[in-house]
Amino acid sequence: MPLAHRVPDLGALELLLAVARLGSLGRAARATGITQPAASSRIRSMERQLGVALVDRSPRGSELTDAGVLVTDWARRVVEAAEAFDAGAQALRGRRDSRLRVAASMTIAEYLLPGWLVALRAQRPGTAVSLFAGNSSAVAARLLAGEADLGFVEGLDVPAGLDGAVIGRDRLIVVAAPAHPWSRRRRELTAAELAATPLILRERGSGTRQVLDAALAGHGGLADPLLELASTTAVKAAVVSEAAPSVLSELAVGEELTARRLVEIPVAGLRLVRDLRAVWPTGQRPAGPARHLLGLTRGAA
Amino acid sequence: MPLAHRVPDLGALELLLAVARLGSLGRAARATGITQPAASSRIRSMERQLGVALVDRSPRGSELTDAGVLVTDWARRVVEAAEAFDAGAQALRGRRDSRLRVAASMTIAEYLLPGWLVALRAQRPGTAVSLFAGNSSAVAARLLAGEADLGFVEGLDVPAGLDGAVIGRDRLIVVAAPAHPWSRRRRELTAAELAATPLILRERGSGTRQVLDAALAGHGGLADPLLELASTTAVKAAVVSEAAPSVLSELAVGEELTARRLVEIPVAGLRLVRDLRAVWPTGQRPAGPARHLLGLTRGAA
DNA sequence: TGGGGACATAAGCTGGAGTTATGTGCAGCG
DNA sequence: CGCTGCACATAACTCCAGCTTATGTCCCCA
Numbered sequence: 001m002p003l004a005h006r007v008p009d010l011g012a013l014e015l016l017l018a019v020a021r022l023g024s025l026g027r028a029a030r031a032t033g034i035t036q037p038a039a040s041s042r043i044r045s046m047e048r049q050l051g052v053a054l055v056d057r058s059p060r061g062s063e064l065t066d067a068g069v070l071v072t073d074w075a076r077r078v079v080e081a082a083e084a085f086d087a088g089a090q091a092l093r094g095r096r097d098s099r100l101r102v103a104a105s106m107t108i109a110e111y112l113l114p115g116w117l118v119a120l121r122a123q124r125p126g127t128a129v130s131l132f133a134g135n136s137s138a139v140a141a142r143l144l145a146g147e148a149d150l151g152f153v154e155g156l157d158v159p160a161g162l163d164g165a166v167i168g169r170d171r172l173i174v175v176a177a178p179a180h181p182w183s184r185r186r187r188e189l190t191a192a193e194l195a196a197t198p199l200i201l202r203e204r205g206s207g208t209r210q211v212l213d214a215a216l217a218g219h220g221g222l223a224d225p226l227l228e229l230a231s232t233t234a235v236k237a238a239v240v241s242e243a244a245p246s247v248l249s250e251l252a253v254g255e256e257l258t259a260r261r262l263v264e265i266p267v268a269g270l271r272l273v274r275d276l277r278a279v280w281p282t283g284q285r286p287a288g289p290a291r292h293l294l295g296l297t298r299g300a301a
Numbered sequence: 302m303p304l305a306h307r308v309p310d311l312g313a314l315e316l317l318l319a320v321a322r323l324g325s326l327g328r329a330a331r332a333t334g335i336t337q338p339a340a341s342s343r344i345r346s347m348e349r350q351l352g353v354a355l356v357d358r359s360p361r362g363s364e365l366t367d368a369g370v371l372v373t374d375w376a377r378r379v380v381e382a383a384e385a386f387d388a389g390a391q392a393l394r395g396r397r398d399s400r401l402r403v404a405a406s407m408t409i410a411e412y413l414l415p416g417w418l419v420a421l422r423a424q425r426p427g428t429a430v431s432l433f434a435g436n437s438s439a440v441a442a443r444l445l446a447g448e449a450d451l452g453f454v455e456g457l458d459v460p461a462g463l464d465g466a467v468i469g470r471d472r473l474i475v476v477a478a479p480a481h482p483w484s485r486r487r488r489e490l491t492a493a494e495l496a497a498t499p500l501i502l503r504e505r506g507s508g509t510r511q512v513l514d515a516a517l518a519g520h521g522g523l524a525d526p527l528l529e530l531a532s533t534t535a536v537k538a539a540v541v542s543e544a545a546p547s548v549l550s551e552l553a554v555g556e557e558l559t560a561r562r563l564v565e566i567p568v569a570g571l572r573l574v575r576d577l578r579a580v581w582p583t584g585q586r587p588a589g590p591a592r593h594l595l596g597l598t599r600g601a602a
Numbered sequence: 603t604g605g606g607g608a609c610a611t612a613a614g615c616t617g618g619a620g621t622t623a624t625g626t627g628c629a630g631c632g
Numbered sequence: 633c634g635c636t637g638c639a640c641a642t643a644a645c646t647c648c649a650g651c652t653t654a655t656g657t658c659c660c661c662a
Binding site for chain 1: 303304305307308310311312315321333334351352353367368370371372374375376377378379380381382383384385386387389390391393394407410411415416417419420423434435532534556559560561562597
């Protein structure tokens with residue numbers, strides 16, 4: 001359980017990446033703003049903690065061992081996730097005087113925006129971004145009030161008073177635990193079967209739920225849910241442990257699918273997709289940083 | 302640059318997840334093995350560091366704020382990456398007396414195995430796994446010497462003396478920087494064009510290079526590379542900064558594609574795929590933990 | 603109105619990570 | 633051949649972040 005005691009500090013992982021990149025403890029130390037002895041000791045204690053030699057030291061520099069290469073690649077993923085966290089958190093704190101004020105739906109803010117912000121930061125360092133997250137109407141209100149420069153929403157329609165461009169699609173997929181009978185079916189599920197089955201769902205009013213309701217209206221209508229939960233995370237947890245399927249955004253379950261904690265159940269003849277849109281007040285085409293961010297988002301999902 | 306100073310500790314992120322899950326600082330504290338005041342102070346200093354209120358405290362418990370929900374979701378990604386790191390590192394240290402000894406090619410060990418190990422740990426906690434990473438022939442040698450129970454290789458053929466099962470495919474894709482002319486082409490690239498262009502590549506002998514050589518043999522043969530580098534990471538960095546394309550495993554560039562640091566260039570009529578295989582000594586079908594891990598890997602990539 | 607749950611505050615301890623100063627080993631060169 | 637430069641290791645000391653225990657405050661509920 002105490003993961004933090006078995007995984008090196010973020011600072012140590014960054015240092016390791018610097019050693020890999022620069023080929024010497026001393027240079028890596030300078031690059032990360034510490035002294036050479038500090039770097040030396042930190043790498044050493046990381047090796048002690050992991051029980052694996054990571055770098056080959058020599059009087060001419062330091063190189064990663066074979067194990068070190070692997071560990072460094074795994075470390076890179078942690079650091080990248082931390083960068084996304086940082087980009088998101090910065091934007092969340094961002095003051096109203098930011099150069100680029102973004103308003104986004106929860107799903108987009110959760111899964112896509114941090115990556116875009118990392119890319120933006122790489123290409124235009126120093127662009128101060130602020131982020132507001134809320135539902136579609138709240139995003140629209142912000143834009144119309146002039147309190148945001150660019151919005152992102154998912155859903156079937158563009159809110160009144162806004163122009164928009166489709167930047168990607170979000171597919172809703174049926175998921176079940178690997179142990180669930182549906183995971184072993186040979187024939188595709190039918191829409192009617194799906195409609196008739198009590199599912200684990202977000203509460204009524206969520207965007208996902210609306211799309212699902214609409215799509216199954218012609219197939220007998222959605223059965224009463226087995227369980228209604230307030231957050232996507234809670235739904236995922238319930239699907240994994242309980243024995244009922246759910247319908248979730250593919251953005252939300254990518255991780256779970258690759259780790260096989262959840263399995264996607266194909267459904268015959270049912271397209272549960274919703275567009276992801278960038279939106280802005282009618283007539284005011286995005287310019288400057290907003291235009292640049294918009295360019296980064298094409299082809300999302 | 303000093304990312305670690307702006308992102309909370311892994312321990313703090315874990316604690317935040319526990320608060321989200323359990324709805325109270327005190328319970329979260331107990332769950333993570335610290336006392337309530339420690340948790341209180343840690344969450345508070347995280348809020349100070351991020352400049353955002355994360356939890357609403359009340360005498361009846363604590364709930365995440367709207368911003369807290371977002372931050373927690375981003376934190377979850379960091380923690381999941383750390384879990385993969387941990388699972389990998391544990392296996393790397395694993396002693397020879399492990400219950401399951403895995404040998405895998407570098408690509409698979411880097412990108413796929415940690416996720417499988419996390420899944421395995423969730424389903425069969427306490428299965429001690431050890432990992433050896435090397436090229437196909439080294440993996441084969443381990444298996445044939447009885448020093449490994451299950452192997453994973455990518456490539457065109459099954460090494461002699463081994464049986465195997467295809468568990469997925471790895472597609473090699475042409476990538477370029479967004480600023481590169483190929484990223485703006487309207488017409489698909491032809492195989493002959495690709496063959497005639499000097500690329501940034503791994504050194505001769507790497508698996509990727511072999512597949513590429515074979516596939517382009519009928520299209521005039523691969524031109525001399527512009528640059529030959531020793532690691533996939535170095536190749537990616539060169540493609541991003543230099544003005545030349547490369548051909549890389551889609552496993553290696555997933556992150557870069559979604560962040561738009563790299564762009565995939567479609568090529569007409571060229572299928573650069575290689576199978577990912579689980580392998581074992583002829584006749585000795587995997588049993589026990591090996592069989593279970595094998596089950597987790599189906600449908601990879 | 604008293605008890606219990608939940609969070610905050612206070613005071614003191616500890617260890618990890620950092621710093622400066624110095625030592626060792628190796629390569630290249632005048 | 634010894635000097636210089638570079639890289640890593642060791643030693644001694646400092647400091648602060650995070651932990652603990654003890655106690656206070658607030659609110660709900662029986």
